[in-house]
Amino acid sequence: MSAPPCWPRQPRWARFFARDELRRRRYSAFVPAQPAIDLQHGDLECRFTFPVDDGLSPGYLDAPWRRANRETVAAAYLALTTDLREDDVVSGGLAKADEALTLAVDEAGAGRLVAFNPACVPDLTGEDTAGLARRVGARARVLFRPSDGSDMTLKAVAEAARSARAGARREDGRAGAALLGFLGGRAQRELRLWLARLGVETGACLVPCLADACFRAAAEASVLIAADDRLFSEAVRAAETALGRAAVRLPPPYGFAGARAWLLAAADAVGAPSDARAEVAACLEEAERGAEQLVRLAGEHRLAFIVAPGEEALLDDPAENAGVPLVSVLRTFGFGVDVIAGPFGSPEELAAHLARGRFDAVYSDFAFDRRLGRAGKARFSLADFEPGPEGAARTLGRLLGLCRTSFYRRYAGHLR
Template sequence: MTVNRGPSVEGAANDVEALPLIQPTDGLAAHLGLGSAEDADDVTRVLSARWDTGRLFVDLVLAGGSEQTLFIEAVADGVQGFAQSDTLAISYTGSSLDAAFADCLKQVMESLGDSDLAALETNYPRDWSPVPKQGTPALNRPGRPLLPETNVQGLPALLGLAGPDGDFSTTQIVGAEWWGEELVIELDGPDFQPFAVVLEPKREDRTGYCSSEHMLFCYEGESIDEDQGRVVLKLAENNPDLTLDALREAFTYVPRVIQQVGKDYTEEDGMSVCGATPADPGAGDDGVTRAWRGKRQWYRFVCSKEISRNVMRSVDLMQSGIFVEHGDIECRFAMPTQRRGVPSFVNYPWKTEKRKLDTAQIDGRQGVTDNVMDSSDVGISFGFLTNLDDADVVLGGTPKLEEMLDAVHDKYPNVPIHFNCTCPPIVIADEVNLVLQNFEEKHEAPVVFTTQDPGSPIGDFSKVLEVAHAGSEFRPTDANGVNLVGFTLGADHDDLVDLLQSTGIRVNVSIIPHNNGELLQRYADASVQVFFPNGPWMRLYSNAFGDLPQKSVHAGPPFGIEGTRAWLKNVAKEFGREDAVDSVVDARLHSMKAEWDALSEEAQKCRLGFVLDRDDLDRLTTPVRNMGIPIFTMLDEMGFGIDVLCYTDKDEDLQYCRETLSGLEHGGEKHTAVAFTEQEELSSLLENGEFAAVFSEYFYDWRLTQAGKAQFHMAHFEKGLAGAIQSMERLVNICQLPFYRRYRRYLKRHV
């Protein structure tokens, strides 16, 4: 989302002339004694500027052509600048300072004289807005977007507001984003400044700006003005019965990456929510692969941080090009390797070893068991690396980069290039952009540039898709054709395809996490696109497919018997074929009834354990946060007993866990939850628990082996009806495996 939207706000419909969307810097440049962006190259020029947390950052191009950034702040205790007056201190970004830039800083300090921050704001306001025609009231527009561009889905209809493309004469929802159980919604309108309202469930320990029966209505930031306050009050008044479930149904639950990796947010992170309390303060980032002997590692069995850090490994970005990286080889080991045949620290959900052992068959046909995600093997897909050494860090790595790109072009002039720049070249200020720009001019295929921004791979993958279908006309030719997006290949995928075909729906293409040119060319033939409910891929879905004319469907997670039936009905409804679903599913269930009943009888004799804190429980019970897998629902449907060991000293957390389990179809007395707070308690519970296996996303978990327990994880679960049987058979076999119980005394860890 771009707050300064140009024509949509200041366009012809409002009888206002087209206005610049970038804040002019001419006045600031004159105040600093520098040239403006349009001046000749032989003077130091101001390119852009921005206010951030009380500092004014100014991007410059020096007379010699190099780009630098300085920042100016008020003098205060502890502030030490390169140069300073009685009121202002001037500093620079980066780790080194050459003579030309030092002279520039001195010149700026001299030009500032006795100025203070207020004088700078006069020449470069914090809340700048385009100046409309005389007589037209001006709104101060923030200098930064509040939320990323997003499809707000069903929120406008639910809340009674206009959408991003609606009439600007009324309040619009222009962006939305989930923060755990808090929904941040950016609002814009004709008579108030854009701001973000925050909706969250009512709780005894929280207060909001106002409230309804079930929800608190809060806002982002330290304060809101009177006009914004009226908007919040009216929103609450018009939605007295609003619930969290209704919001999640209207807007797919996709937690921010910052929350998926367990990072606490506070005012210092730029997110201060009225009435909201940061969760688990001071917990720290101590995942097993991020820190030695972290204080929480002893009770962590869920690897949310590690999975989120590597989630783009689950997308096949490399199939249609060559990977070229500028950096040092050590960067390749920032996280544990995922190379085939090499043990990993983490049981990633997209790993494929278990499929290769299963040789699963459905209806007598061999399934597609060689999952495309094996392209994550770095030994196969790594491509070219400059491999910077100490000398390159001192002298610069640009020559190595130019030499490598020339070699790649000579050998592969027509092959797309995926270029990744790691951190060291940025730190040592290599001219990567200039080199890559020159390379793009001569290379005869697209070049995609990936940075270390966490969202960059998603954006770059979207660019690959855009290039592939550039110029294509998306005119569906098959009214009964559907594209499956985000459904990994395998025997379970083939089962879903068979079910769709049995209801009269043809699968046109299945794309993401795999892709190739042929699939992209055929994508336009279908009239509907169905997305797999995987939160980390939602942004990719939106960027790559959100603007296409096909009807977009989020049909839920196709796992287990009832989950698959519901998914199939949701897809079939788009084609008017939902009445055919029950007969198709019932016929398939009849053919597999004997096998299901036999396995379910064995499953009812088994119990499975989980060691979780509240956030882990929320992840595992929210499919979109859990790679789409409703793990507790599936286990309950199969007949397994569930025992949760809950790390907490709060009665409400334990009660929440028990309520979650009792909400399952066969909950109540069948499933249990018990709290613990000490490591010795956990060891005793693991050793004496009735469960035969415990959920753990760590590859070799000695806490389980020394307790005589087997291990299971998310990669054991498959989609579809046949996938449900396959999943149950695996889990029953794991529970019945006597190895760990029999040899536990030999499997203890000796430290």
């Protein structure tokens, strides 16, 4: 009898990747880009399972979108809950939902989205939340998560894209692009500036950013450029389908070589003029030369990955790592890379292997990983990687700083 799929093949003490957990939490990356009210109809504890990751509060996982969220100015966002109690479960809580949704719709005003998200309690008690959403939501734009388990965010993406497509007015000869599946923050803004140097106006960045204005710009863009990332692939496909066009997939824009390949491929996709391409190529070469000293220093250090047997190939699959081919990027930076495949017989065997390893830092998705601190090793994760030329320079400097810090080596004996 095989083990049920919900249980990982590797014991938790030997796991350093949390891909499934990050996929479940991927909607924490969706930062409101237009005013929104999120009404959850359920008990207060359910609210804790739908956190908004602002990139500032500490979390159990070091998600790849934390830096982007911290660097993104979100629109006005209001979270409400009906806070159902035991008596509501017995006598029904639909009156609370009616009052709260009516208040949210009244407060929404023009251009504000209302998300009505019933939790498990009203589903179990059989309340007609769908009827309530139709009746009250007729006066505003209300997104409703039905109890059939369908994805409300995918529904929002598809509806907004279809609406934008219907009213789109695309101008012939205009070189415009829309980015799909790229995290926000400073690195995204820098990528858009590089595209502007190529004569490409980037009017929209969709998913995880959601805003009506961005959907309109995407519908009018001459080309859609999508990231290779399983975290947001379903939402990107929903946007492509609703917009009636397929997006192009370009090489991952991580590391200096990757950023250059991505930008030049984007230039080809939109038909950028040759003089703009030559100017950008020269600037990229200059940026790489400016990092040569850091690359030489990186050659003095090693980084390690601990993986389950058979998962070594996933390290260089961008779709599995938020768009980053991890090993390839680290090697272009000059770092030595150790890939260690288990299994380990016990936590003590793993600890001994970490302690005697000749590497300075180990990959872990877990924000406070005592296994590494006790072994005298620093920790790095996807949150340390940024796309684009400037992002590559910051990534290299960040990883080099982690390798050179002496804190964990000096105090490992006290981190028990």
